[in-house]
Amino acid sequence: MTDPQAVADAIGATDQSATLLxxxxxxxxxxxxxxxxxxxxxxxxxxxxCHGGVLFTLADQAMSYACNSYNQRxxxxxxxINFVRPGQVGATLTATAIEVTQQGRSGVYDAxxxxxxxxxxxxxxxxxxxxxxxxxxx
Amino acid sequence: MTDPQAVADAIGATDQSATLLxxxxxxxxxxxxxxxxxxxxxxxxxxxxCHGGVLFTLADQAMSYACNSYNQRxxxxxxxINFVRPGQVGATLTATAIEVTQQGRSGVYDAxxxxxxxxxxxxxxxxxxxxxxxxxxx
Amino acid sequence: MTDPQAVADAIGATDQSATLLxxxxxxxxxxxxxxxxxxxxxxxxxxxxCHGGVLFTLADQAMSYACNSYNQRxxxxxxxINFVRPGQVGATLTATAIEVTQQGRSGVYDAxxxxxxxxxxxxxxxxxxxxxxxxxxx
Amino acid sequence: MTDPQAVADAIGATDQSATLLxxxxxxxxxxxxxxxxxxxxxxxxxxxxCHGGVLFTLADQAMSYACNSYNQRxxxxxxxINFVRPGQVGATLTATAIEVTQQGRSGVYDAxxxxxxxxxxxxxxxxxxxxxxxxxxx
Numbered sequence: 423m424t425d426p427q428a429v430a431d432a433i434g435a436t437d438q439s440a441t442l443l444x445x446x447x448x449x450x451x452x453x454x455x456x457x458x459x460x461x462x463x464x465x466x467x468x469x470x471x472c473h474g475g476v477l478f479t480l481a482d483q484a485m486s487y488a489c490n491s492y493n494q495r496x497x498x499x500x501x502x503i504n505f506v507r508p509g510q511v512g513a514t515l516t517a518t519a520i521e522v523t524q525q526g527r528s529g530v531y532d533a534x535x536x537x538x539x540x541x542x543x544x545x546x547x548x549x550x551x552x553x554x555x556x557x558x559x560x
Numbered sequence: 561m562t563d564p565q566a567v568a569d570a571i572g573a574t575d576q577s578a579t580l581l582x583x584x585x586x587x588x589x590x591x592x593x594x595x596x597x598x599x600x601x602x603x604x605x606x607x608x609x610c611h612g613g614v615l616f617t618l619a620d621q622a623m624s625y626a627c628n629s630y631n632q633r634x635x636x637x638x639x640x641i642n643f644v645r646p647g648q649v650g651a652t653l654t655a656t657a658i659e660v661t662q663q664g665r666s667g668v669y670d671a672x673x674x675x676x677x678x679x680x681x682x683x684x685x686x687x688x689x690x691x692x693x694x695x696x697x698x
Numbered sequence: 699m700t701d702p703q704a705v706a707d708a709i710g711a712t713d714q715s716a717t718l719l720x721x722x723x724x725x726x727x728x729x730x731x732x733x734x735x736x737x738x739x740x741x742x743x744x745x746x747x748c749h750g751g752v753l754f755t756l757a758d759q760a761m762s763y764a765c766n767s768y769n770q771r772x773x774x775x776x777x778x779i780n781f782v783r784p785g786q787v788g789a790t791l792t793a794t795a796i797e798v799t800q801q802g803r804s805g806v807y808d809a810x811x812x813x814x815x816x817x818x819x820x821x822x823x824x825x826x827x828x829x830x831x832x833x834x835x836x
Numbered sequence: 837m838t839d840p841q842a843v844a845d846a847i848g849a850t851d852q853s854a855t856l857l858x859x860x861x862x863x864x865x866x867x868x869x870x871x872x873x874x875x876x877x878x879x880x881x882x883x884x885x886c887h888g889g890v891l892f893t894l895a896d897q898a899m900s901y902a903c904n905s906y907n908q909r910x911x912x913x914x915x916x917i918n919f920v921r922p923g924q925v926g927a928t929l930t931a932t933a934i935e936v937t938q939q940g941r942s943g944v945y946d947a948x949x950x951x952x953x954x955x956x957x958x959x960x961x962x963x964x965x966x967x968x969x970x971x972x973x974x
Contacts, residue, residue, distance in 0.1 A: 432606075433605075433606030433607075434606060435606070436604070436606050436608060437604075437605055437606035438601055438602045438603070438604045438605075439602065439603055439604060439605050439611040439613070439614065440606075441602065442580075442602045442603065463576055464576045464577070464579065464580045465576070465577055465580065466574070466575075466576045466577060467571075467575055467576075467577050467621075467624065468570075468571030468572060468573070468574050468575035468578075468624070469571075469633070469635065470574060473577040473617060473620070473621075474617075474620050474636045474639070475577070475613060475614070475616050475617020475618070475619075475620040475621065476577065476613070476617065478613050478616045478617070478620070478639075479611060479612075479613025479614065479616065479617065480613070481613075482611070482612050482613040482616070483605075483611070483613065486605065486606070495607070497607065497643075497646075498612045498643060499642065499643055499804070500640065500641055500642040500643055500825065501612070501616075501640070501641055502638065502639070502640040502641075502778060502916045502961065503638055503639060503640075504637065504638040504937075504944050504961075504963065505635075505636055505637055505638055506937050506939055506944075507939070508635075522959055523918075523920050523956055523959065525920055525921070528775070530918050530920075530959060542937055545936055545937065545944060545961075547916065547918075547959075547961055549776065549825075549918065637942070638963065640778045640823065640916060642799075642806050642823075642825065644799050644801055644806075645801070660821055661780075661782050661818055661821065663782055663783070666913070668780050668782075668821060680799055683798055683799065683806060683823075685778065685780075685821075685823055687780065687914065687963075708882075709881075709882030709883075710882060711882070712880070712882050712884060713880075713881055713882035714877055714878045714879070714880045714881075715878070715879055715880060715881050715887040715889070715890065716882075717878065718856075718878045718879065739852055740852045740853065740855065740856045741852070741853055741856065742850070742851075742852045742853060743847075743851055743852075743853050743897075743900065744846075744847030744848060744849070744850050744851035744854075744900070745847075745909070745911065746850060749853040749893060749896070749897075750893075750896050750912045750915070751853070751889060751890070751892050751893020751894070751895075751896040751897065752853065752889070752893065754889050754892045754893070754896070754915075755887060755888075755889025755890065755892065755893065756889070757889075758887070758888050758889040758892070759881075759887075759889065762881065762882070771883070773883065773919075773922075774888045774919060775918065775919055776916070776917055776918040776919055777888070777892075777916070777917055778914070778915070778916040778917075779914055779915060779916075780913065780914040781911075781912060781913055781914055784911075
């Protein structure tokens with residue numbers, strides 16, 4: 423099996439959205455990944471809290487690295503998120519994604535976002551599909 | 561009733577995420593809003609297409625302006641999205657959100673994202689809740 | 699193209715759940731179907747209203763007949779539902795499902811449930827996948 | 837705190853849907869419940885497998901007993917389900933629901949359905965809201 427970290431490095435090499443939003447993959451393994459991000463003022467919506475879409479992006483990012491960890495190119499086909507608490511500027515958020523099931527080409531992953539105090543910010547459940555091909559050529 | 565455009569302007573005045581992602585509210589009315597965004601290279605994920613989270617953010621943005629159009633402060637509590645086609649760099653995406661139902665403080669909104677050719681990119685269904693207070697003081 | 703009604707008749711011939719819950723397909727066309735059901739006392743949950751699962755079943759039934767209308771065997775892979783108002787005993791509920799998108803083997807369908815007064819009871823969005831094979835052999 | 841089993845018994849006393857579908861609450865505790873059901877031929881849809889709506893109902897039932905276990909009357913406001921494997925006639929299915937979060941009146945619960953061999957049949961994530969009042973009067 424290709425090392426999940428090698429796959430993450432290959433994806434990360436061309437992942438410009440990670441730079442835009444300051445998202446860092448801090449851990450990756452078979453079917454799992456952890457991504458962190460600090461909420462910046464420019465992520466705030468018109469209500470003065472982190473845009474829900476940015477929270478979704480963080481969770482989706484963790485899922486993406488988790489579901490591609492097997493070195494089979496995999497894309498999100500959809501996801502559901504529940505927002506539990508707002509993300510505040512300066513908060514360091516951690517999204518942890520784990521595989522719930524992988525049946526043939528279809529998979530389901532859960533991602534949970536907590537802040538630096540361990541408070542739950544959002545829960546995310548995504549749906550993925552393997553589209554063929556590898557990330558790292560063997 | 562407060563003019564929906566006045567509400568949108570008030571939200572937009574402090575909406576920094578709109579600047580970060582180049583999102584423009586092009587139309588707003590009672591329970592509806594349209595937001596556009598052009599996909600930039602720095603929105604791409606490691607697969608070379610627009611991050612699904614950025615697509616979600618665009619749809620969520622349209623919902624936010626739509627559900628706040630009644631001048632009652634309203635927050636997203638969750639949402640589901642299905643990705644239909646990838647968003648390509650340079651594409652001009654338009655998200656249109658409409659109210660499906662508003663029952664007491666709870667509402668459901670649909671947002672659809674299409675590209676400049678009218679091709680469907682994603683469908684989004686969000687859940688909102690009025691949290692009390694107004695956007696524009698009367 | 700095989701007549702959608704012929705497909706619906708073929709599915710209906712072995713559909714025992716329709717009998718169990720008194721669900722009748724009243725209309726079917728390409729990518730759409732309408733199913734009705736009257737809420738019976740034995741559908742009530744412990745709160746004295748129609749079980750949300752029975753409402754889901756009605757919406758899912760409409761989607762199933764809609765997505766199989768092209769005579770390509772199609773199964774639900776998932777769905778999301780929002781409950782808007784409770785279903786009361788004696789109410790005649792109508793679920794109308796329409797195709798939102800069909801891309802390759804994957805599709806998204808919306809189903810809306812209203813009662814005899816046109817009041818919105820629930821909104822459902824389902825995800826389907828064509829699994830190969832036909833319903834009616836040609 | 838009121839005993840969760842006493843609450844379950846009170847709900848069960850008027851729960852007619854449990855009889856209709858042969859659903860039995862086998863375990864209940866604070867924020868959790870387990871419900872079992874054997875798939876009957878009259879639960880089959882026109883594809884010859886257990887109707888997805890019946891699977892949803894089983895998961896929703898587990899959530900309902902779990903979220904009402906605190907003796908605060910709680911209703912489902914929505915849910916998402918992913919179908920992993922079909923339910924076959926004769927299979928004994930077990931749905932286990934656990935609380936993910938309860939924030940004020942709003943909660944999120946996960947329910948997982950497995951068959952008698954422990955094979956995953958479906959994963960469900962539901963959204964609930966406390967509507968005021970108790971189940972068992974104290």
